[in-house]
Amino acid sequence: MVIRIDLSSDTPIYVQLRNEIVKGIGKGELLPGENLPTVRQLSAELGVNAMTVSKAYQILKTEGYIETDRRRGAAVRAAGPKGAAAENGREKMESTLELLSAEAKLQGMDREEFLRLCGDAFAQMEV
Template identity: 60%
Template sequence: MIIKINMKSETPIYLQLRNEIVKGIGKGEFEIGESLPTVRQMAAELGVNTMTVSKAYQLLKSEGFIVTDRRKGTIVCNPQSDENKLGGEFQEKLADELELLSAEASIRGMEQEDFMELCRKAFQRMEVVYL
């Protein structure tokens, strides 16, 4: 997978990296059990500080997307194996993010049907179904 980072974006680089990896998992570009590059390798590939990559990996780890094994390195895992699955904190976070996106779309004059179609298309691009 090619990870795209926009150095001019107002979004912090570690968050861009986190988001790109999550999208990659969702699209099946990163498979469950696959090893991610080491922090140093990823930093070198992207031309960023190792602390930036480390921060992104720590966030992904806390959210249940990756695990770290001293022997195997950083491994993509199934976030549904967590007890939260679709409940609690995740749903609250998702609702907040969708509310913000909905507000921005509405303010900019987007119709609800157009917004829903964009959401539908984005969700359909996610190929992986984790059970």
């Protein structure tokens, strides 16, 4: 799986990392039960601080996307995200979609075009 980080972005690196991994799981590039690279591997590969990778993993763990086994390292959780995180996610998702809708409409997009964009995004998760 390819992880792309933009060091000059304003979103923190550990958040970018978290997002990229969530996308990777969603797309099936990382399968349930599959191991993630170790913190050291990934930090070396991306040229970022190990603490940054560690922080991303920790968030993914609290959100229930991954679980860590002392012996095997981090692996994608089979059961999917925990209930609590999911509920929070729902509200946040609606709020984000509301903002996105507003921006889309004000750029002249109509309902059909916006939904096509949404559908295209979701389609990437179904391959």
